[in-house]
Amino acid sequence: MTTSSIAITAILTAFTSFSSLAGDDEALIDKFDLDQDGQISIKEAVAEPQLLAAFGKIDTDGNGVITKQELSKSGFRLIRF
Numbered sequence: 001m002t003t004s005s006i007a008i009t010a011i012l013t014a015f016t017s018f019s020s021l022a023g024d025d026e027a028l029i030d031k032f033d034l035d036q037d038g039q040i041s042i043k044e045a046v047a048e049p050q051l052l053a054a055f056g057k058i059d060t061d062g063n064g065v066i067t068k069q070e071l072s073k074s075g076f077r078l079i080r081f
C-alpha cells in the first residue's frame with residue numbers, strides 16, 4: 001500500500017464513522033417512536049430502561065416528550081452489552 005492510498009483509506013474510514021454517528025439520534029427516535037409523531041414520549045421510553053433513566057435529563061423543557069433536538073443536545077447513547 002502506498003502512503004497516499006493509506007491516507008485515502010483513513011479519510012474514508014473517518015467519514016464513514018461520522019455518517020453513522022450523525023444518524024444515531026434519528027435511528028434511536030425511529031426505534032422507540034411507536035406512534036410515529038417524531039418524538040419519544042415517556043410511555044414510549046418505558047421500552048428502554050436506559051432511555052427511561054435518562055428521560056428527565058434529556059427532556060430539557062420538561063414537556064414529557066423527547067424531540068430529536070433534545071436527544072442530540074443531550075448526547076445520549078444507548079450502551080450495548
Ligand SMILES: [Ca+2]
Binds near residue numbers: 034035037038039
Ligand atoms: Ca412518539
Ligand SMILES: [Ca+2]
Binds near residue numbers: 063066
Ligand atoms: Ca421536551
